[in-house]
Amino acid sequence: MRAWIFVLFAFLGSTGWSQDITYARDILDKLTSPGMHGRGYYKKGDKKAARFIKREFRKNGIHAFEGNYFQKFDLPINTIRGRVELTINNRKLDPGQDFLIAAFSPGMHRTFTPLWLTGDSLDAASAEHLHEKYDLSERIIITGSHHKKLTRGNYLNAHAIILKDEEEPLWWHVSNGREQADHVVIDLKKDALPEGGVESVEVRYRSRYIEKYRTQNVIGFIKGHAEPDSFLVFTAHYDHLGRMGKETYFPGANDNASGTAMVMDLARFFGEPGNAPAYSVAFMLFAGEEAGLEGSRYCADNPPFPLSRIKFLINLDMIGTGSEGITVVNGTVFKKAFGCLQRINKDKGYLAEVKVRDESCNSDHCPFYQKGVPSVFIYTRGKEYSEYHTITDMAEDLPLTGYEDLFGLLVDFVHSFAEGRKK
Numbered sequence: 001m002r003a004w005i006f007v008l009f010a011f012l013g014s015t016g017w018s019q020d021i022t023y024a025r026d027i028l029d030k031l032t033s034p035g036m037h038g039r040g041y042y043k044k045g046d047k048k049a050a051r052f053i054k055r056e057f058r059k060n061g062i063h064a065f066e067g068n069y070f071q072k073f074d075l076p077i078n079t080i081r082g083r084v085e086l087t088i089n090n091r092k093l094d095p096g097q098d099f100l101i102a103a104f105s106p107g108m109h110r111t112f113t114p115l116w117l118t119g120d121s122l123d124a125a126s127a128e129h130l131h132e133k134y135d136l137s138e139r140i141i142i143t144g145s146h147h148k149k150l151t152r153g154n155y156l157n158a159h160a161i162i163l164k165d166e167e168e169p170l171w172w173h174v175s176n177g178r179e180q181a182d183h184v185v186i187d188l189k190k191d192a193l194p195e196g197g198v199e200s201v202e203v204r205y206r207s208r209y210i211e212k213y214r215t216q217n218v219i220g221f222i223k224g225h226a227e228p229d230s231f232l233v234f235t236a237h238y239d240h241l242g243r244m245g246k247e248t249y250f251p252g253a254n255d256n257a258s259g260t261a262m263v264m265d266l267a268r269f270f271g272e273p274g275n276a277p278a279y280s281v282a283f284m285l286f287a288g289e290e291a292g293l294e295g296s297r298y299c300a301d302n303p304p305f306p307l308s309r310i311k312f313l314i315n316l317d318m319i320g321t322g323s324e325g326i327t328v329v330n331g332t333v334f335k336k337a338f339g340c341l342q343r344i345n346k347d348k349g350y351l352a353e354v355k356v357r358d359e360s361c362n363s364d365h366c367p368f369y370q371k372g373v374p375s376v377f378i379y380t381r382g383k384e385y386s387e388y389h390t391i392t393d394m395a396e397d398l399p400l401t402g403y404e405d406l407f408g409l410l411v412d413f414v415h416s417f418a419e420g421r422k423k
């Protein structure tokens with residue numbers, strides 16, 4: 001009989017774990033699909049993703065604060081829309097593969113004469129000199145990555161193409177799209193340039209600057225069985241970069257469909273009957289992180305319950321690897337919690353290493369930490385995957401090496417933290 005029970009439990013245990021990664025994989029596939037438009041600001045990708053998360057929360061028995069899973073707020077954003085074309089000497093290049101238009105660029109339909117800028121340095125004086133020498137409104141500067149700062153920082157204030165070496169990935173960012181500039185900047189793969197020189201550069205795409213783009217955090221919770229007024233909180237940002245025009249989107253599998261999947265998976269787990277810990281657990285999925293921690297800042301300023309009731313907050317951002325373990329930002333500040341994570345990890349033999357890192361305002365824990373909420377930010381480490389802010393950060397390639405170990409570690413941490421409340 002006893003042996004039979006053991007076998008039964010072993011069976012339940014093992015199916016439980018395999019279900020976790022299946023659920024996470026399913027969420028990753030959905031969040032990174034073309035229909036979610038990169039969970040950004042063109043074609044309402046953020047809203048589609050938010051509705052999906054809400055449906056899953058509801059299905060898994062997660063409660064909403066005051067009957068509403070959504071916390072709405074506005075942010076300023078410039079969007080690149082429609083067909084995006086870059087034609088060099090009558091040859092059309094491939095958006096996303098060959099080039100990216102910087103998120104701050106204004107809409108444009110123009111043909112430029114190129115102006116090559118070579119040499120290693122371009123100081124303020126020579127930039128000014130350039131404006132005296134040329135009518136830069138008619139020109140597009142072509143230069144290397146070393147001049148990036150001058151053009152990006154609105155300092156040279158001229159249209160520019162920044163050439164990227166083969167090994168340099170085309171990274172996109174939307175944090176620089178909070179304002180619309182009056183010049184276009186294009187990142188272009190060097191090997192996409194035609195042989196024999198550039199005669200003309202035609203740039204054509206539309207843009208719209210939206211001063212108040214309405215987006216939303218998605219927030220839910222489960223009730224603790226002993227001290228429901230105290231909260232443990234899991235956070236992650238579900239937004240990504242969205243679309244650069246209608247053909248190019250950024251899937252953002254590692255950044256941060258991975259963290260979103262973990263928070264939704266934890267919500268599903270703790271929402272099951274019998275799994276609720278002593279404290280309540282809140283699940284906060286933020287929008288607007290890529291635009292500059294907008295969602296988490298709004299939530300920290302307008303929390304659904306007093307921040308003083310948060311016993312501990314764990315933020316997850318980019319957890320798709322894990323062969324080398326995890327890093328815990330703020331681990332040096334919250335030594336006891338960090339020690340607890342390390343102890344559990346060692347006892348259970350989960351991840352290769354739980355590494356400590358000092359404080360850093362590099363993800364959504366930061367606005368809460370700045371308001372005195374005890375919080376850490378966890379990301380995984382490993383060389384098995386390095387896509388970041390590219391069109392190739394895709395779910396099917398994401399290894400999720402440490403996913404199940406991290407899931408176990410976080411569940412154990414919640415129970416051990418809540419049990420330790422009277423000690």
Ligand SMILES: [Zn+2]
Nearest residue numbers: 255256290389
């Ligand atoms: Zn990012």
